Amino acid sequence: MSTSTAPDPRRPQRSGNSSGFGNVFIPTLIVLAVLLFAITIFANVWTEVKWFDQLDAVRVFWTQWGWAIALGVLGTLLVGLVVYLNLRLARPKGDIEDSSSGTARYRQQVEQHRWLVRLVVPLVVGLIFGAPLAGEWRTYVMWLYRTSFGEVDPEFGHDVSFYVFSLPVLQSLLSLATTLIVLALIAAIAMHYLYGGISQDNGKLTLTRRARIHFGVLGVLASVVVAGFFWLSRYNMLLADNDKFSGASFTDINASLPGRTVLAIVALLVGILFVLAAVKGLWKLAGTGIAVGLVTML
Incomplete structure (x- = not known):
């Protein structure tokens, strides 16, 4: 005598190909979108x-x-x-055992x-x-494919073609360098934090030697890029479009121009402080240099 168990009509039956449909639908949708x-x-x-x-x-x-x-x-x-x-x-380098x-x-x-x-x-x-x-x-x-215009500006003595061809390229390269440094800094912070390069000791932020050198090098590169922006901004003053005239004003040439030159030099000096921070760990000195640079800008 054999007994057979019939499915309970009150219990919902699971479709045998429902998961297969889901596995096929998403890749198909992606392929169609591509x-x-x-x-x-x-x-x-x-x-x-x-x-x-x-x-x-x-x-x-x-x-x-x-x-x-x-x-x-x-x-x-x-x-x-x-x-x-x-x-x-x-x-x-090596295996990380700290859990x-x-x-x-x-x-x-x-x-x-x-x-x-x-x-x-x-x-x-x-x-x-x-x-x-x-x-x-x-x-x-x-x-x-730049060519010379045969005319020089009266302030810096550059051929006018410099402002048409070379200056935009230099600005583009500095913008790209800024992007690279910011992304490098984000990647460095994330990985150093994960692997213990950045830690807290009694509420005080501490860095390993590897992290200190890494951030110091990035700080030096950032200082050079900032100095480059200040230096190129000197040339941009000649391209200013004011309400009554185009070009640099008397104030630009006699006040802003020397000031931006000083700011470029200060940025390079801050880069030297980042070298000391990387080697000796003197981050307060680097922070002071940044503060001085901001005050100089004002």
């Missing part, structure tokens, strides 16, 4: 190509796109490389997914902050 994006990009590019072709200027189109792609790739790789190097430099700190669990996750931290994170950050360099392709191409 295809839609690719088709949209292709349609726009093809339209541009046909328009330039009607003008017999297809070479101009490919020159623009070639430079944009090249600069975008270069910016992505440069930002990704800087983030990767700072993540690696912030990690101490008593509050960051041990997060550090363990980082160690278990090294490829994610060392490859994916720098690449994503590079795409976000480095790829936009492609939008400045015109600035770099104009500088590459």
